[in-house]
Amino acid sequence: MAPKGDNIQSTSTVVNILKRREYLGHTVNFKTRKHFKDKKSHYVDESEWTIFENTHEAIIDQETFDSVQRIRGNAKRYADGFGEAAPLTGLIYCADCGGKMYVHRTYNGKRTPQYTCSQYSKVPVGTRCPTQHRIAEKIVLSLVSDMLQAISDYAKSDRAAFIWEVQEAQASQQDSDIRKKRRRLAAAQKRAGELERLVCKIYEDNALGRLPDARYAALDAQYAKEQEELAAEITQLEKAVSSYDQGKKSAEKFIALIDKYQGFDTMTNTMLNEFVDKILVHERDRKGCQDTTQTVEIYFNFVGRYIPPSFREAELTPEEQEAFRRREERRDKLHQAYLRRKASGKQQEYDRRYSIKRKPVMDAKRAALRAEDMERGIFTTAASLPRQEPKRAVM
Numbered sequence: 001m002a003p004k005g006d007n008i009q010s011t012s013t014v015v016n017i018l019k020r021r022e023y024l025g026h027t028v029n030f031k032t033r034k035h036f037k038d039k040k041s042h043y044v045d046e047s048e049w050t051i052f053e054n055t056h057e058a059i060i061d062q063e064t065f066d067s068v069q070r071i072r073g074n075a076k077r078y079a080d081g082f083g084e085a086a087p088l089t090g091l092i093y094c095a096d097c098g099g100k101m102y103v104h105r106t107y108n109g110k111r112t113p114q115y116t117c118s119q120y121s122k123v124p125v126g127t128r129c130p131t132q133h134r135i136a137e138k139i140v141l142s143l144v145s146d147m148l149q150a151i152s153d154y155a156k157s158d159r160a161a162f163i164w165e166v167q168e169a170q171a172s173q174q175d176s177d178i179r180k181k182r183r184r185l186a187a188a189q190k191r192a193g194e195l196e197r198l199v200c201k202i203y204e205d206n207a208l209g210r211l212p213d214a215r216y217a218a219l220d221a222q223y224a225k226e227q228e229e230l231a232a233e234i235t236q237l238e239k240a241v242s243s244y245d246q247g248k249k250s251a252e253k254f255i256a257l258i259d260k261y262q263g264f265d266t267m268t269n270t271m272l273n274e275f276v277d278k279i280l281v282h283e284r285d286r287k288g289c290q291d292t293t294q295t296v297e298i299y300f301n302f303v304g305r306y307i308p309p310s311f312r313e314a315e316l317t318p319e320e321q322e323a324f325r326r327r328e329e330r331r332d333k334l335h336q337a338y339l340r341r342k343a344s345g346k347q348q349e350y351d352r353r354y355s356i357k358r359k360p361v362m363d364a365k366r367a368a369l370r371a372e373d374m375e376r377g378i379f380t381t382a383a384s385l386p387r388q389e390p391k392r393a394v395m
Helices: 010-019 062-073 136-155 159-207 213-243 247-259 269-275 317-343 346-376
Strands: 027-029 032-034 039-042 049-054 090-096 101-105 113-117 276-281 298-300
Touching: 010 062, 032 113, 062 269, 090 101, 113 136, 136 247, 136 269, 136 276, 136 298, 159 213, 159 247, 269 317, 298 317
Parallel strands: 090 276
Antiparallel strands: 027 049, 032 039, 101 113, 276 298
């Protein structure tokens, strides 16, 4: 607790300030509702609020408010082992299972953060997601930076063509998906109404003695859990449906966001959260092969998945096609040979001999990194801490 008189806000106070819609110029009513069971006021879901827009002067615009909520949703609570926050945490996902990807560090004497699928490592390993989908952080950051620079150059050179392409890309991405979401939204809303009636019915039956208390408690818990899940799903579906068909307006907003920055050589956390909605990482084309391709899908805020012309597939000449075919054929042969060595156990034997050979070098590199961390003050050993005598409890 801060002493009285200090102008220091608690964490909960700051969070309440950041999520209040009143700062947008709106009046929000009916946040609570008395429950028929205990006659006390309970907070209700945001979808049930009544919002009166533009009732007073706003002190923050909608885009900034949405960006803050997105950043809070992707909050990085803990720094990594290098003393720096992982910039892509909360933005990067596995393309196969949809699980979040979290940062890991390679233990080879180098500071090489990599992202892996969180579902793969859950016990039993490999059941929820078959592979790790491992990818280096610097590769993703470089790809985002290059794509934003290419989009910026293209939008500035031909603004009308960029807006038209964004509209076409959004229409192709959303047409099939939005119909499914609208059907699911209608079904979820219908089911939510049915559950409300069922809850009232079993409460009345229990009060009149037609339903035993044990059976009532089981049904009430089951319905309450389903209501909570439906409320969260309905909120997400309503947001997705309401943001549909905003092509031209979204493209203009994205261009205005690009104009804020002179270049994209260095991607900061603020820039990533302003530009990137999500990143989907596919597994490498050749599992266990270093020299291979890997598909990465980047979805930007306002425009969705947009690929600038300079990043699209180019027509290859016959000579280039033949060179590409030979290179891929050679890679396939090398990879198949690696898989055969791995199946026979020879690869594991080679890895063990190689690890023993380079162990002194790796230990020296790790010790140097640890000494650097200790000098920066982000790591210390228990032996170096000041010794304290145990305190006795006073009755």
